[in-house]
Amino acid sequence: MSNAKKNIKNIRIDYDKSLIDFNNIIDSPFDFLNDWINDALAIDPDNANAFVLSTVSKSLIPSSRVVLLRGISEKGLVFYTNYNSDKSKDIFENDNVCINFFWPFLEKQVRVQGKISKISSIESDNYFNSRPKSSQLGALASDQSSNVPLDFSFDRKINLLKDKYKESSVDRPKYWGGYIIIPSTFEFWQGRPSRLHDRLCYKLEQNNWVVERKSP
Numbered sequence: 001m002s003n004a005k006k007n008i009k010n011i012r013i014d015y016d017k018s019l020i021d022f023n024n025i026i027d028s029p030f031d032f033l034n035d036w037i038n039d040a041l042a043i044d045p046d047n048a049n050a051f052v053l054s055t056v057s058k059s060l061i062p063s064s065r066v067v068l069l070r071g072i073s074e075k076g077l078v079f080y081t082n083y084n085s086d087k088s089k090d091i092f093e094n095d096n097v098c099i100n101f102f103w104p105f106l107e108k109q110v111r112v113q114g115k116i117s118k119i120s121s122i123e124s125d126n127y128f129n130s131r132p133k134s135s136q137l138g139a140l141a142s143d144q145s146s147n148v149p150l151d152f153s154f155d156r157k158i159n160l161l162k163d164k165y166k167e168s169s170v171d172r173p174k175y176w177g178g179y180i181i182i183p184s185t186f187e188f189w190q191g192r193p194s195r196l197h198d199r200l201c202y203k204l205e206q207n208n209w210v211v212e213r214k215s216p
């Protein structure tokens with residue numbers, strides 16, 4: 001086994017791929033995020049929309065996990081999940097979330113804080129109906145975040161569901177749907193040489209995005 005403890009100490013990247021032009025700031029952080037996602041899509045299309053979602057439970061324990069961004073507009077950022085999952089239980093108790101995108105090839109990071117709520121059932125239906133049948137059956141097969149026996153076979157469950165829905169379409173289960181994150185802050189981070197990274201923050205104040213630069 002290679003010595004991770006020793007090797008991680010020796011990783012040294014001097015970030016130098018890009019910069020934030022503080023003289024030409026984009027007014028809308030949504031446009032800025034959209035641009036950076038487009039940059040990421042051009043380089044790593046399979047992972048460009050992945051972000052870490054952090055929630056905080058009723059007992060103030062934080063949890064993070066990766067989910068996929070499925071919608072972006074001035075209204076907010078949308079992803080889909082199981083409404084009974086652990087993240088959804090946290091969200092039910094506490095609608096404050098923080099999310100983080102990291103695109104290593106671009107040396108870029110974006111952090112967003114905001115409030116989260118469910119999208120309408122019609123929007124969730126539309127998205128669910130656009131998914132491949134295999135993904136739809138996956139949503140039926142998994143009671144996300146619940147415990148299962150070690151020898152539980154999801155293949156078997158999926159095969160039974162495939163049989164059941166061979167001739168018919170799959171309706172969205174009510175426990176599966178979308179959330180929208182309505183941002184109150186954004187931070188755009190661009191790696192720079194000598195650890196003197198660029199950081200540009202947007203804060204929502206009286207319906208206006210106020211811009212601040214932060215020390216690295």
Ligand SMILES: Cc1cc2nc3c(=O)[nH]c(=O)nc-3n(C[C@H](O)[C@H](O)[C@H](O)COP(=O)(O)O)c2cc1C
Binds near residue numbers: 067086087
């Ligand atoms: C690349 C990637 C994409 C993922 N996308 C989603 C997603 O869009 N929705 C989702 O519910 N889980 C997604 N997951 C799984 C979550 O990270 C997590 O395991 C799951 O949602 C259960 O989380 P919870 O128990 O904290 O609720 C993804 C995982 C990875 C690594």
